[in-house]
Amino acid sequence: MTLRDKINASLKDAMKAKEADRLSTLRLINAAIKDRDIAARGEGEEGLVSDEVVLAILAKMVKQRQESARAYDEAGRIELAEKERAEVAVIEEFLPRPLSESETEAAVDEAIAATEATSIRDMGRVMAALKSRYAGRMDFGRVGPLVRDRLG
Known part of the structure; x- marks a missing residue:
């Protein structure tokens, strides 16, 4: 099962369980992957991007959200920082275990x-x-x- 398939399966599960926050994060992931697919087609590549590219997209999304959470913390916007951290937790489910x-x-x-x-x-x-x-x-x-x- 490819990483893309795992994300889509989780998206369906979130829809069935009516988990709105998780569902919105999974949709953001899918949108980022589809954007990269489209960009790859524009560059002359065929088909869908590989799991390695999907991993890079996910890692970038995690980094962006961690930076946003830090900025929200500094600005005293705790609720927004928590939302960003919740998105990070969902995205990290699809990343391999980090090296020690x-x-x-x-x-x-x-x-x-x-x-x-x-x-x-x-x-x-x-x-x-x-x-x-x-x-x-x-x-x-x-x-x-x-x-x-x-x-x-």
Whole structure:
């Protein structure tokens, strides 16, 4: 079962259970995926985007909502921050388990060895290897400095 199928099944379940908040979040997810499908067709690609692209979309949605929740907290809009966090919880159901700190370090070491990286100039290749293999499972904002330290 593809990720897209799991999302659609959850959407149907939310409709049957009349879970309005969950349903609206699942519809937002579907809309984002369909937008990407349309953009891909415009770029000459055929069919539907892959699960890896869907994972990237979901990870981006989580990051956006976390930033919004933080902004709402700072502005004293607690109810809106809670709504954003509830959406994050629904979206995260479809993301794979994030890597632990030690697993992340091991993955970075493995990617450096696999790409035969020796200097900071090879950082792009290492990051590309990590993104292709661990999309949605690690925070690349934190991984970048780790890779830089290992190569520098």
